[in-house]
Structure formats: structure tokens, C-alpha cells
């Protein structure tokens with residue numbers, strides 16, 4: 546079975562060359578995949594419009610097919626984002642989080658298990674994903690509110706009080722949004738974030754293995770591709786992300802590529818991965834006075 550281009554850190558199946566642990570097989574370069582100059586024909590304008598119109602439906606169908614079994618729980622979140630522990634002003638402070646694009650809760654539930662003193666708003670534009678979150682045995686309304694929201698269109702303030710959130714997690718979500726609408730999603734998030742609050746971001750980096758695996762006929766634009774199931778993925782450069790957040794009014798705290806290998810011991814496969822992990826803050830206007 547082929548490795549899915551949806552993978553975001555873990556491999557379950559694959560048909561890649563085996564590699565000796567510690568010596569990852571070299572991934573093909575963009576030029577090797579796309580030909581000289583890295584150019585390949587784009588998907589037609591008509592299909593691109595259809596994909597944008599059906600983005601929500603395609604993600605909802607993804608969860609219909611895969612239910613809660615596709616992504617693994619992201620237990621690395623607290624380890625990688627120290628802020629989740631460190632950003633309290635006083636020890637007993639109850640942190641308010643927004644998990645934007647929560648899927649079925651693979652990031653949300655490990656966070657709730659790890660830190661008892663948080664309240665999490667969780668939203669996604671797939672109604673099925675939100676239902677899965679609400680039906681999870683770890684879901685409890687005293688500590689979590691899950692709701693349906695298209696981050697590019699629906700005002701988050703309908704469900705989250707303005708300026709009330711300490712930390713927003715944006716984990717493998719912005720890559721699924723059309724690049725033209727990413728700024729709208731960030732501006733929406735900014736409205737519910739406290740001044741001085743942070744956005745913790747992790748997503749696909751440029752030249753990630755998943756990007757190099759896209760076949761002809763799947764390119765939508767620069768660094769933007771469509772999977773066979775109609776869901777789309779953008780691959781971020783540091784520069785693009787920094788400019789995007791700056792345009793939406795954020796300040797950059799950190800913004801770096803993270804190089805990882807995903808390993809499937811059973812199949813003897815390892816694959817080099819490129820993610821972008823970043824932290825941005827909403828400026829606290831009172832700081833400048």
C-alpha cells in the first residue's frame with residue numbers, strides 16, 4: 546500500500562526504500578520530481594475553484610472514511626512547545642487555549658490529559674470531526690468547548706469571547722487553507738487572542754517528503770498541491786510564514802525548520818521529514834507606552 550501524503554509525523558504503511566536506522570534514504574529533489582526548473586503544469590482553473598468550494602466537504606468525507614483512526618495522538622506537543630507549560634503568569638493560572646482546526650482531537654486530548662488546569666476551545670470546519678471530539682470519552686464540557694467553524698469565514702467571536710485566549714495551537718491546519726485565505730484565518734484568530742497571547746504553529750515545511758511525493762497533475766500553485774481525496778496541502782518556507790503573520794499583525798518569536806525522521810520499525814522504513822515550527826505573539830499595545 547502506498548504511503549499517504551496526509552501523514553504528519555507518523556508512518557503506518559509504505560512502499561519506500563528500506564534504510565539503515567540513522568541513515569535516512571535520500572529523498573528526490575524538486576528538480577528530479579518536476580523536471581528542470583521545477584515546473585509542472587497546474588491543475589485547471591475550473592478544478593481549482595471546485596476544490597476550494599468543496600474543501601469542507603472533502604475534509605468531512607476524509608473523517609467519514611478514516612473516522613478517528615488516521616492521525617496518531619500528538620503527545621509531543623507539550624515537549625516541543627515549552628510555552629504551554631511556561632506561559633503562566635502565576636502557577637495556579639488556568640490557561641485558555643484555542644485548538645484551531647482540531648480534527649478529531651489528536652492534539653487536544655493529550656493536552657487535556659497532560660495539564661489539568663486548562664480550558665480548551667476546539668474548532669474545525671468538518672462537522673464530523675467536531676462530533677468525534679464531542680463523543681470522545683475524554684471530552685468534558687467543564688474543560689472543553691468544541692464547535693464548528695470555518696476559520697476563513699466564520700467569526701470565532703461567536704463562540705469565544707474577544708481577547709480571552711492565552712495560547713492558540715495551529716497544528717497542520719494552515720497548510721489545508723488556500724494561501725489567499727490564510728491571512729483571513731490569522732486575523733480571525735487574532736481577535737480572540739489576548740494582547741501578548743501566542744500562536745504555536747507547526748506544519749509542513751518546504752521540500753518535505755510529502756511534497757516530493759506528489760505526482761504530475763496534483764500541483765495547484767507554488768508549493769500548493771491536491772491529494773487524491775481532494776484535500777489540499779501547502780508547504781511553508783520560513784520567509785512566507787513570517788510575512789504572512791506579520792501582515793496579520795503578529796510579531797515573530799521563533800520560526801525554524803525542524804528536521805525529523807519518521808520510522809516504521811515493522812516495515813524497516815525511515816523517511817526524512819521537514820516541518821516548520823514557529824511561535825508568534827499578538828503585540829500588547831500597552832507595552833509600547
Ligand SMILES: C[S@@+](CC[C@H](N)C(=O)[O-])C[C@H]1O[C@@H](n2cnc3c(N)ncnc32)[C@H](O)[C@@H]1O
Nearest residue numbers: 604646647648651669670671695696716717721
Ligand atoms: C491535518 S488535519 C490536523 C488536525 C489537528 N490539528 C491535529 O493536529 O490532529 C487538518 C484539519 O484542518 C481542518 N481545516 C482545514 N481547513 C479549515 C478551515 N478553513 N477552518 C477550520 N478547519 C479547517 C480540517 O478539517 C482538518 O481537520
